[in-house]
Amino acid sequence: MKIKSKSDLAARRRIGAAKITPGTPRIAVGLATCGAAVGGDRIYERLHEIIQTGNLDILLTKVGCIGYCKEEPLVNITIPGKPLVILHRVNEADADTIIRAVLAGDVLDDKALCRIPAWDHVTGHTQQYGTGFDRIPLYADVPFFRHQKKVILRNAGLINPEDIDEYIAVGGYQAAFQALTGMTPEAVIDEVEKSGLRGRGGAGFPTGLKWRITRDAQADKKYIICNADEGDPGAYMNRNEMESDPHMLIEGMIIGAYAMGVDEGLIYIRAEYPLAIQRLKHAIREAREAGLLGKNIFGTTFCFDIEIAIGAGAFVCGESTALVASIEGKTGRPHPRPPRLTDIGGGLWGKPTDLNNVETWCNVPVIIKNGSGWYAQIGAHGNTGTKVFSLVGKVDRVGLVEVPLGTSLSTIVFDIGNGGAAQKKVKAVQTGGPSGGCIPVRLFDTPMDYESLNNAGSIMGSGGIVVMDEETNMVDIARYFINFATGESCGKCVPCREGLKHTLLLLNKILAGKGTKADLETLAILVDTIQATSLCGLGQTAPNPVLTTLAYFRDEYDALVRS
Amino acid sequence: MDAAKKPVTVIINGRRCRADAGERILSVAIREKIAIPHLCYEASLDPYGACRLCLVEVIKRGKNEMTTSCTLWATEGLDVVTDTPDIVKHRNILFELYLAQAPKSEIIKKMAAQYGVTKTRFFKKVNPADPLGNACILCGLCVRVCDEIMGAGAITFVNRGPYTVVNTPFSEVTRDCLGCGACAKVCPTGAIRIDDLEGERVMTSWSGTRVPLVQCRACGRFFAPQALAAKTLARLTPALAGDVAALCPECRGQQIAEREIRAKTGGAGNHA
Structure with a gap:
């Protein structure tokens, strides 16, 4: 059934609501890739088997991931009238006792992580679950969650990502409806501009401005592309956004396409994300069936559809010009800008093209739904909104963390992450992947915003935070990232191709104890040139891990070289 | 515009x-x-x-x-x-990188020396089996001219990053090569080797691809690759194609000149 009016949308909301709180117990297994990797699939199968053979009146479903990786596998229990309870560290053998408890209207105390009596989906919809289970801690009292603010991950781990009805039930597609039926394209762009949203791919370019440039470009055809080629080691927030809430991305793209006057969009996603690809394909199909993609969306004259383009595993294809070359079937090698993608002759098939990161698109629906004023008061001046970070490495509480921009590193690593794993002392973090730098613990009051991170010699990047403890050798860390960047260099320009190779050789020599003071000087001079003269962002930023470790951990280099 | x-x-x-x-x-x-x-x-x-x-x-x-x-x-x-001092500083490092990458290229050595760089601090790569004689700097001119100007696309970049080389697909003999030699003509370091033997041109750097040559019917000299000739002839009017097809440039010039003179002088061709 195609959704053409407010009442059609409301009807779908009721269908979805009956799935989220079905009137019978609902068990939902966290099944993003992370959950499946630690046995979530087997738990799901076992629960399914018990429910089937016992012909039990329990709704079993899949949800995405709420982001607390350390505590996975996670299973949500919803008993009518009771709060939603998240069970943690569940395994297959727990299935029988979980079901037994559920049938008795209860949950396993020793497995309960927290309870959620009501959940604000940030779309004007608050999902009421119920009361009781007072002995179980509240969601907001769990230290890992307490300092977070869920805007992008508002639905992650709570709704079934493979069911459009559940997304609609928690307020989904209302923003798109509002934009397409009640706003001019200019008004949508104005709203995005006023929100202060900046590109979440790392560079932080104002999204509204990019949209305006694309809208103003004079051409018979334009494209929008979602960059889902997330490839930084340790970064997986985009994967979870797509696996846990694919319709959020699609809704963002529909609104963007309408604002820019575009009828064709692409999601460029890496082949290494098979589950995200599968869920996106499914979500696109659902959206088409509901009349939210394709011709005459919401019964308006606006037409737009999305195709998926799968990357072949090159990190450099996240660079805009290489990404477009890859979609066109060419080798993924960047070309000099201008022309930029938004220029005539510069984008896909030579047409003006707007490229935004997954998370950038995901911000759009709530901006339209709640208004730019609401959005702009989250975060810091010039750095509005929240950002999802993947907190990994030698940190106690590993997971996806969503906080307002401007939150300090110390809040993220110590308050949310609980410091080093196994009580070790934290020494530094690496932000922004191979393009980022290492920030020492003494600079942990650095707010996580685009400018402060740049001043510290690092970058926001896509949001990876890799924690290092006292046992980490920082020279080895630099080598790891240089090795990565060397292997991912496309090989076009000399400083990146040859320069990174020699940087790696020098670091190998130093780490083998064969380096000299002269090698250290050569290293510093070389990375300076790579940064200054490389053709694209990959080469220009690849030296950052070396530059920052040289600046902040020079003693570790000195200790390795002969005088 | x-x-x-x-x-x-x-x-x-x-x-x-x-x-x-x-x-x-x-x-x-x-x-x-x-x-x-x-x-x-x-x-x-x-x-x-x-x-x-x-x-x-x-x-x-x-x-x-x-x-x-x-x-x-x-x-x-x-x-x-x-x-500026910054440009000089970075350019000198780039020259050092080139000297390490193409240690056998006299052209690179000479060019670097002009800017005062005669030594490199970086490890020199020498591969005795390199079909480009350790002189290629991967500027891509050969690849681009072959594809964008000649429309042949016989050679391309292989691998990526520091493992990038230029060669024919799978480093095998290719039928796509016209034998035109534009690649060698544009190569800034003279790295591409082409050998003209009796009756054929050997693209020594390109996996030894052999391209047969056209023989001049007048002087017997081999003068152009057959594939390139065929491609060029297809663009000419048939009247012109006859001469071009089988005569080397020298003989063609001579024969056309003679023919024109004969036509102008009523076929006598005798100035006496």
């Missing part, structure tokens, strides 16, 4: 130079005989920006910004300098 052809004045090292709007600064500098080193530039191809040697600094609102002059477009009043 006519707008792009608009004449503008750019300033290079303080000297005012005429240019077409949209012309590349490196092209202006070459015309004005202002020395800027470069390896991957070719006027007939699109800007590429891979060799990074043609660095200049653009003076914009008192701030200097370094960029490559082959990708920098001329606009009215554009002010650039070619030899």
Whole structure:
């Protein structure tokens, strides 16, 4: 059934609501890739088997991931009238006792992580679950969650990502409806501009401005592309956004396409994300069936559809010009800008093209739904909104963390992450992947915003935070990232191709104890040139891990070289 | 676009130079005989920006910004300098990288020496089996001219990053090579080896691909690759094609001249 009016949308909301709180117990297994990797699939199968053979009146479903990786596998229990309870560290053998408890209207105390009596989906919809289970801690009292603010991950781990009805039930597609039926394209762009949203791919370019440039470009055809080629080691927030809430991305793209006057969009996603690809394909199909993609969306004259383009595993294809070359079937090698993608002759098939990161698109629906004023008061001046970070490495509480921009590193690593794993002392973090730098613990009051991170010699990047403890050798860390960047260099320009190779050789020599003071000087001079003269962002930023470790951990280099 | 052809004045090292709007600064500098080193530039191809040697600094609102002059477009009043201390510093490192990458290239050695770089601190790569004689610097001119100008696409980049090389697909003999030799002609380091044997041209650097040559029916000399000749002939009028097909340029010139003289002098051809 195609959704053409407010009442059609409301009807779908009721269908979805009956799935989220079905009137019978609902068990939902966290099944993003992370959950499946630690046995979530087997738990799901076992629960399914018990429910089937016992012909039990329990709704079993899949949800995405709420982001607390350390505590996975996670299973949500919803008993009518009771709060939603998240069970943690569940395994297959727990299935029988979980079901037994559920049938008795209860949950396993020793497995309960927290309870959620009501959940604000940030779309004007608050999902009421119920009361009781007072002995179980509240969601907001769990230290890992307490300092977070869920805007992008508002639905992650709570709704079934493979069911459009559940997304609609928690307020989904209302923003798109509002934009397409009640706003001019200019008004949508104005709203995005006023929100202060900046590109979440790392560079932080104002999204509204990019949209305006694309809208103003004079051409018979334009494209929008979602960059889902997330490839930084340790970064997986985009994967979870797509696996846990694919319709959020699609809704963002529909609104963007309408604002820019575009009828064709692409999601460029890496082949290494098979589950995200599968869920996106499914979500696109659902959206088409509901009349939210394709011709005459919401019964308006606006037409737009999305195709998926799968990357072949090159990190450099996240660079805009290489990404477009890859979609066109060419080798993924960047070309000099201008022309930029938004220029005539510069984008896909030579047409003006707007490229935004997954998370950038995901911000759009709530901006339209709640208004730019609401959005702009989250975060810091010039750095509005929240950002999802993947907190990994030698940190106690590993997971996806969503906080307002401007939150300090110390809040993220110590308050949310609980410091080093196994009580070790934290020494530094690496932000922004191979393009980022290492920030020492003494600079942990650095707010996580685009400018402060740049001043510290690092970058926001896509949001990876890799924690290092006292046992980490920082020279080895630099080598790891240089090795990565060397292997991912496309090989076009000399400083990146040859320069990174020699940087790696020098670091190998130093780490083998064969380096000299002269090698250290050569290293510093070389990375300076790579940064200054490389053709694209990959080469220009690849030296950052070396530059920052040289600046902040020079003693570790000195200790390795002969005088 | 006519707008792009608009004449503008750019300033290079303080000297005012005429240019077409949209012309590349490196092209202006070459015309004005202002020395800027470069390896991957070719006027007939699109800007590429891979060799990074043609660095200049653009003076914009008192701030200097370094960029490559082959990708920098001329606009009215554009002010650039070619030899700031920063440029010299980075360019010298780039030359050192080239000396390590192509240690057997005399052209690179000579070019680097012109800018005062005679030694490299970096590990020199020497592969005795390199079909390009350890002289290739991966500027991509051969690949681009083969594809974009000749339309053959016989050679390409293989692998990526530091493992990149140029060769035929799978390093095997290719039928796509026309044997035109444009690759060797544009190669800035003379790395590509082509050997003309009796009756055929051997693309020694390109997996030993052999291309048969056309023999001149007049003098018996082998003069052009058959595949290239066939491609060229297809574009000519049949009247002209007859002569071109089987005569080498010298014999063709001679025979056409004789024929024209005969026609003008009524077939006598005798000036006595």
